Amino acid sequence: MTLHEAIAEILREAGHPMTTAEIAAQVNRRRSYTKKDGTPVTAYQIHGRTKNYDRLFTRNRTLAGLCEWPAPTRKEVPHAPARGERQAVGYGAAEDGAWAVDTEGQDVGTLSFLETSGFVRLGTVRDLIASGLPRDDALQDCGVYAIVAPSHYTPRYVPPDAAVVARNVIRPWACEMLAGKWVVGAAVVYYGVAGRLDPRSLRKRLYDLIRHAAGKTTDRGPHKGGEIVWQLKGYEDFSVWALSTPEPPAPRDTEAKLLKAFEARYGSLPFGNRQI
Numbered sequence: 001m002t003l004h005e006a007i008a009e010i011l012r013e014a015g016h017p018m019t020t021a022e023i024a025a026q027v028n029r030r031r032s033y034t035k036k037d038g039t040p041v042t043a044y045q046i047h048g049r050t051k052n053y054d055r056l057f058t059r060n061r062t063l064a065g066l067c068e069w070p071a072p073t074r075k076e077v078p079h080a081p082a083r084g085e086r087q088a089v090g091y092g093a094a095e096d097g098a099w100a101v102d103t104e105g106q107d108v109g110t111l112s113f114l115e116t117s118g119f120v121r122l123g124t125v126r127d128l129i130a131s132g133l134p135r136d137d138a139l140q141d142c143g144v145y146a147i148v149a150p151s152h153y154t155p156r157y158v159p160p161d162a163a164v165v166a167r168n169v170i171r172p173w174a175c176e177m178l179a180g181k182w183v184v185g186a187a188v189v190y191y192g193v194a195g196r197l198d199p200r201s202l203r204k205r206l207y208d209l210i211r212h213a214a215g216k217t218t219d220r221g222p223h224k225g226g227e228i229v230w231q232l233k234g235y236e237d238f239s240v241w242a243l244s245t246p247e248p249p250a251p252r253d254t255e256a257k258l259l260k261a262f263e264a265r266y267g268s269l270p271f272g273n274r275q276i
Contacts, residue, residue: 001032001033002033003027003033003041003045003046003049004049004050004052004053004056004057005033006027006030006032006033007023007027007046007049007050007057007064008056008057008066009032010023010026010027010030010032011023011057011064011065011066012066016065017058017060017063017064017065017069018063018064018065019043019062019063019064020043020044020046020047020050020062020063020064021043021046021062023043023046023064024040024041024042024043024045024046027041027046028040028041042134042136043062044134044136044138044139045136046064047062047136047138048136048138050064051138055067062118101117101118101243101254101257101258102117103257103258103260103261106261107265108188108258108261108262108265109183109185109186109187109188109262109265109266109270110186110187110188111148111151111187114146114148114188114241114243117243118243119146119241119242119243120241120242120243121239121240121241122134122206122239122240122241122242123239123240124236124237124238124239124240125147125210125213125235125236125237125238125239125240126236126237128206128210128240129210129213129214129236132210133203133206133207133210138202138244139201139202139203139206139242139244140201140202140203141201141202141244141245142194142195142199142200142201142202142244142245142246142247142248142250142251143193143194143195143202143242143243143244143245143251144191144192144193144194144242144243144245144251144254144255144258145191145192145193145194145202145205145206145209145240145241145242145243146188146190146191146192146240146241146242147188147189147190147192147226147229147238147239147240147241147272148187148188148189148238148239148240148241149187149189149232149238150234150237150238150239151187153187153234155178155179155182155232155233156232156233156234157175157178157179157231157232157233158172158230158231158232158233159172159175160172160173160174160175160231163230163231166215166230167215167216167217168212168213168214168215168217168227168230169227169228169230169231170217170219170221170224170227171224171227172228172231173228173231178228178231178232181228181268181271182271183266183268183270183271185266186262186266186270186271188262188270189226189229189232189238189270189271189272190226190229190270190271190272190273191255191258191259191262191270191273192205192209192225192226192255193205193251193252193254193255194206194251195245195247195248195250195251195252196248196251196252196255197248197252198248199247199248202242202244205223206240206242208221208222208223209223209226209240211223212224212227212230213230213235225272225273226272226273227272228271228272229271229272232271256276259273259276260276263276
């Protein structure tokens with residue numbers, strides 16, 4: 001049985017849309033499809049397969065249904081994913097079917113906004129430096145991403161001379177300037193984009209981000225944007241979140257929308273962002 005056949009069988013038996021994480025759990029429990037390397041099927045793979053077989057499946061963020069059913073909506077979810085389940089990097093969807101991220105009345109600087117808007121946690125900066133990005137097709141899409149500080153994080157700053165030694169900040173700021181840039185109450189410290197002008201993938205852009213954080217830099221990058229985040233002590237425990245989008249102009253329009261909503265809420269841009 002192919003993976004898309006296994007997904008369709010699970011959905012037909014359920015009789016309602018399911019999240020990609022729920023479908024992956026069912027595939028692995030039933031062993032209706034197994035990977036050549038023997039590792040479990042991930043929600044990312046369910047995302048990629050249902051996206052590629054759009055004649056068979058409908059999608060709404062992390063929800064998947066069958067085309068023979070009405071398009072899935074949040075109200076049709078029988079229960080939320082279990083705590084700790086990983087969901088696929090997903091698309092946002094407006095009620096009219098057009099792609100969108102809803103920022104109206106939302107606090108886009110919070111972790112709860114990322115979770116409800118389809119962003120997926122990829123791991124901490126420490127883990128991504130050590131092990132790399134997840135090997136999943138969804139990161140081949142364009143998209144936006146966020147760097148998030150842990151709850152109750154108290155900012156402390158790496159002096160410019162120490163940042164130069166670490167090589168992960170090409171143009172470090174004085175600690176006084178960093179303190180003036182800190183946004184009280186916001187968990188999100190940076191919003192970035194993959195595919196601003198051309199269809200560059202999240203994987204390639206985030207690869208640059210992680211290399212920069214690890215100090216593998218030249219005078220030109222590879223990811224100068226937001227580099228003052230690495231002047232925050234404890235940045236290794238910050239988490240990276242991603243949301244895939246259609247190709248340009250969707251990624252840059254989404255980033256601009258998020259940054260404008262953030263600025264409207266907090267009176268400034270996220271700590272690591274300098275312009276919209």
